[in-house]
Amino acid sequence: xxxxxxxxxxxxxxxxxxxxxxxxxxxxxxxxxxxxxxxxxxxxxxxxxxxxxxxxxxxxxxxxxxxxxxxxxxxxxxxxxxxxxxxxxxxxxxxxxxxxxxxxxxxxxxxxxxxxxxxxxxxxxxxxxxxxxxxxxxxxxxxxxxxxxxxxxxxxxxxxxxxxxxxxxxxxxxxxxxxxxxxxxxxxxxxxxxxxxxxxxxxxxxxxxxxxxxxxxxxxxxxxxxxxxxxxxxxxxxxxxxxxxxxxxxxxxxxxxxxxxxxxxxxxxxxxxxxxxxxxxxxxxxxxxxxxxxxxxxxxxxxxxxxxxxxxxxxxxxxxxxxxxxx
Amino acid sequence: xxxxxxxxxxxxxxxxxxxxxxxxxxxxxxxxxxxxxxxxxxxxxxxxxxxxxxxxxxxxxxxxxxxxxxxxxxxxxxxxxxxxxxxxxxxxxxxxxxxxxxxxxxxxxxxxxxxxxxxxxxxxxxxxxxxxxxxxxxxxxxxxxxxxxxxxxxxxxxxxxxxxxxxxxxxxxxxxxxxxxxxxxxxxxxxxxxxxxxxxxxxxxxxxxxxxxxxxxxxxxxxxxxxxxxxxxxxxxxxxxxxxxxxxxxxxxxxxxxxxxxxx
Numbered sequence: 001x002x003x004x005x006x007x008x009x010x011x012x013x014x015x016x017x018x019x020x021x022x023x024x025x026x027x028x029x030x031x032x033x034x035x036x037x038x039x040x041x042x043x044x045x046x047x048x049x050x051x052x053x054x055x056x057x058x059x060x061x062x063x064x065x066x067x068x069x070x071x072x073x074x075x076x077x078x079x080x081x082x083x084x085x086x087x088x089x090x091x092x093x094x095x096x097x098x099x100x101x102x103x104x105x106x107x108x109x110x111x112x113x114x115x116x117x118x119x120x121x122x123x124x125x126x127x128x129x130x131x132x133x134x135x136x137x138x139x140x141x142x143x144x145x146x147x148x149x150x151x152x153x154x155x156x157x158x159x160x161x162x163x164x165x166x167x168x169x170x171x172x173x174x175x176x177x178x179x180x181x182x183x184x185x186x187x188x189x190x191x192x193x194x195x196x197x198x199x200x201x202x203x204x205x206x207x208x209x210x211x212x213x214x215x216x217x218x219x220x221x222x223x224x225x226x227x228x229x230x231x232x233x234x235x236x237x238x239x240x241x242x243x244x245x246x247x248x249x250x251x252x253x254x255x256x257x258x259x260x261x262x263x264x265x266x267x268x269x270x271x272x273x274x275x276x277x278x279x280x281x282x283x284x285x286x287x288x289x290x291x292x293x294x295x296x297x298x299x300x301x302x303x304x305x306x307x308x309x310x311x312x313x314x315x316x317x318x319x320x321x322x323x324x325x326x327x
Numbered sequence: 328x329x330x331x332x333x334x335x336x337x338x339x340x341x342x343x344x345x346x347x348x349x350x351x352x353x354x355x356x357x358x359x360x361x362x363x364x365x366x367x368x369x370x371x372x373x374x375x376x377x378x379x380x381x382x383x384x385x386x387x388x389x390x391x392x393x394x395x396x397x398x399x400x401x402x403x404x405x406x407x408x409x410x411x412x413x414x415x416x417x418x419x420x421x422x423x424x425x426x427x428x429x430x431x432x433x434x435x436x437x438x439x440x441x442x443x444x445x446x447x448x449x450x451x452x453x454x455x456x457x458x459x460x461x462x463x464x465x466x467x468x469x470x471x472x473x474x475x476x477x478x479x480x481x482x483x484x485x486x487x488x489x490x491x492x493x494x495x496x497x498x499x500x501x502x503x504x505x506x507x508x509x510x511x512x513x514x515x516x517x518x519x520x521x522x523x524x525x526x527x528x529x530x531x532x533x534x535x536x537x538x539x540x541x542x543x544x545x546x547x548x549x550x551x552x553x554x555x556x557x558x559x560x561x562x563x564x565x566x567x568x569x570x571x572x573x574x575x576x577x578x579x580x581x582x583x584x585x586x587x588x589x590x591x
Contacts, residue, residue, distance in 0.1 A: 074496075075457070075467055100489045104469045107422070107454030111461035116423045116550045119452045132554065137450050141344040142353065144450075145554045152550045189466040189502075193484070194495035204490035210590075234591060252472070252509035253488055258340050258448060259364050259508055267590040278340050284562060288588045290580065305565035306583055310573050318577035326585040 002092040002151065005031050008082060008105070009042045009054055010097055014071075016042075016050055018207070019097035019160045021057050026124060026163040027095055028058035033126045036092065039063055041085070041179070043078055045071035051176050056168035065179035069188065072195070073101045075108055076188045081181045083112045086153065088180070093131050098157035099206075110155050118146055118156035122264075122285075131156060139258035139281035160207045161264050200237070205256060208237040210267045213256055213283070215241035217272015217293060217312055221249035226313060227271060230320045233327075239263070241273045257282035271312040275300025292316065328382035328480060330373040331441045332406065333429055333459070334366035335388065336397050337449040344558070351553045353449075362397040365444025368506035370401045371513040372474060373442050380480060383407045385436065389428050390417050395529065402524035403516030409529040416534050419546030422450075426458030427544055431537035434463060438501055440483060445470050445505040456505040466498040469505040476500070 007027045009020035024040055031038035037060040042051055044066065051062040065081045082105070086094065094109070096102035098120040106117040118133035122143075125132045131154045132147045148154045205211060212231045214224055224238065231238050240250035242257050256263055258278040268286035273279060275291070275298055283289070284303065291304035292312045301307040308315055338344075339359040347354045362370075373384045384406040388394040390413035398409035412428050420428075433441065441460075446453030453469075460467035472493070473486035483502055487494045516524070534541055542548055568583065570576030584591040 079461075100470060100487075103453055104457065104467075107452075107457030108461045108467065110454065111423065111426060111458035114423070114550075116421050117452070117454055118551065119454060135451075137556070138338075138342075138344050138353075139448065139451065140559065142346070143557050143559060145557070146551045147554055148551055149549065190468060190496055190498045192494050193497050196486075196493040196495065198492045200491075207490060252507075255508075267584070267588075277343075284559065288584070288590045289562070289565075290584070301567070302564045303562040305588065306580055307565065307567045308576050308580055309567065310576055314573035315577055318574045319580060322574075322578045322581035323584075323591060326581050326591065 002090045002153065004037045004039060004089070004091045005093040005095065006039050006041055006086070006091040008094065008096045008102070009040050010099060010101055011042070011044050011047065011050065014044060014047060014050070016053050017097070017099070019099055019102070019158070020054060021165055022160065022163045023095050023097060023158055024054055024057040024059055025166040026158060028166060030093065030124060030126065030131070031060070034129055037061065039091070041065065041082065043070045043081060048176065055172055055174040056170055057166050058172060059174050061175040061177055063177045063179045065181060067183060069183055072192050074188065074190050074192060075104055076190055077183060078105050079108045079112060080183060080187055081179065082109055084181045085179055086113060091153070093154045093156070096155070096157045098159045102157045106155055106157050113153050113155070115148070115152040115155055120159050121156050122159050122162050124156070130154065136262070139262055139278070140284055141281055159264065161209065202235070202237040205237050205239050205254070205261045205263050208263065208265050210234055210236035211239050211256070211263055211265045211283075212236045212269045212271065213239035213241065213273060214244055214271045215273030216243040218244060218249065223313070224250070226316050230316055230323070233320055233323060236267070236269070241279050270300055270304070271316060273300055274298045275303060328376060328380040328439045329437045330376055330382060330384045331387060331433060331436065331438045332366070332369045332373045332384060332401065333387050333441065333443045333455070334370065334397060334401060335363050335447050336360045336394050337363045337447055340364070340448060346556050346558065350555050352556060360393055360396070362400055363444050363447050365446060365448070365506055365508070367513040368508065368510045369442035369444050370404055370406060371511045372506060374405045374514070375511060376440065376476060380476065385410065387429060387432055388412070389425055390414060398529060399524050400516055402527045402529070403520040404514055405520060408527055411529065411531045412533070412537065413531055414534040416541040416545045416547070419549060420544050421549040421551050422452050422454045422458060423550055424544040424548045425455050426462060427548070428537070428539065429455070429459050430462035431539045432532065433459070439480065440476070440500055441465075441503040443503065443505045445507050456503055460503040463503070466502045467504070468496050468498055468502065470507045471504045472507050472509045474504060474510065
């Protein structure tokens with residue numbers, strides 16, 4: 001009988017990523033509801049000492065899979081290790097982050113275990129001892145609440161920056177277990193040959209707590225430095241609407257919207273963005289939306305918590321000065 | 328080089344989504360169906376690979392009948408032939424079921440590379456590609472923003488967008504790659520292309536043709552069930568920030584964000 005909840009932690013260059021702590025926190029809440037143990041699975045190289053970082057947030061044990069072939073994520077190595085261990089220990093629920101890595105791993109893992117994934121979930125609950133997941137569809141224009149049939153392994157990925165972190169507590173005790181697996185080099189077909197780090201040092205849009213975004217009203221690529229000053233001050237990541245990306249002013253990786261990134265920050269400041277429904281689909285779950293636009297009829301004002309009718313080239317520099325005063 | 332592209336149809340992104348009477352699905356009245364936007368990048372990349380290496384581009388779609396139009400669009404863009412799987416047993420399936428159907432079609436074909444869009448903009452799962460790669464036992468690379476095949480056609484190198492940067496990943500062919508926006512600029516189907524497409528082969532297959540058990544696909548083979556589909560709580564308009572000058576408005580806004588919203 002399948003038992004226990006697993007969370008698959010994510011690390012990059014040996015540092016555990018924040019989504020892992022969000023998974024432990026939510027995993028703990030689920031584990032307590034169904035009275036089953038919570039296990040974090042940590043894959044990496046020379047990674048064992050990091051297990052305690054996960055332990056602080058409330059796991060019962062950490063399975064450490066340590067191998068130099070696990071230092072950097074590859075689909076082949078990670079799906080092999082996790083599926084081997086899952087087939088042996090039969091967890092009832094496996095949670096991963098809905099990060100790039102998590103979403104890449106979840107599908108292949110599910111196929112190997114003959115199940116599927118509640119991908120990019122924003123809410124979990126338990127009914128009849130089974131996981132119920134709520135997830136956005138149509139880029140958040142609707143939500144689907146789904147559950148798993150029969151005794152299939154329940155795999156889900158959790159959207160970053162949505163689930164509340166528990167209070168970290170150094171005194172929490174947990175066991176460390178050495179993961180048992182075998183990796184055959186011939187199975188490892190994909191190779192990471194380079195990692196190109198973006199210079200900004202800011203959080204990725206999908207994980208950012210604050211975003212300042214510019215649209216058609218920015219009038220050109222050189223004007224984004226106006227947003228940079230505010231963004232640097234409040235540690236926000238700069239985003240863009242589709243208009244700005246299609247005009248070639250900003251890279252596609254900056255696009256927020258239905259065919260770009262879906263974001264869930266605490267604060268979203270939309271500058272010179274009219275508010276097309278596809279853009280709203282990408283940022284509609286922001287906790288607070290601020291809109292600055294010259295056009296008082298801009299649709300975005302219907303969805304903003306605070307609206308400023310004005311020229312962003314006057315308002316944003318003024319806002320930067322005013323924010324310096326309150327911070 | 329034999330290139331396969333998997334595509335699907337989705338409602339046009341302008342569509343206002345409404346819930347069907349049963350509360351468990353989207354209403355399909357008045358929907359304009361289009362090729363999934365991410366699949367366009369997959370089709371375009373396939374055509375560019377064929378331009379470089381020669382060979383054939385095959386489009387594979389899974390029912391219903393209207394998906395034929397999107398396959399024809401891909402043929403009009405320049406693909407060589409299409410296969411549609413249309414069978415009532417497929418209805419109500421999940422990603423696993425779709426991957427099983429695609430696997431049944433593709434496993435007996437010759438292919439060097441399979442391209443898919445990174446996700447369908449309807450259900451936003453983004454896992455059919457990886458599941459298909461698993462069933463075919465080939466490597467996968469998802470979210471490609473750049474793709475190069477080596478001169479000797481033996482391997483593919485992909486730039487893959489990750490948080491805060493890019494991974495450059497190499498895999499031997501055959502492999503499956505999922506396409507991200509920015510991979511290329513999809514071409515428009517030309518009028519001569521549209522005319523030619525009408526004559527290109529488009530086979531329609533059933534589950535029985537593929538030797539698939541109806542219990543392994545569609546609602547019968549699904550691992551998840553939908554309890555309900557809901558609309559998000561509508562966001563109400565908040566307040567317009569007053570002020571005689573931009574500076575005054577900015578000052579009031581900063582105050583609201585700090586004291587009232589407490590986000591700064």
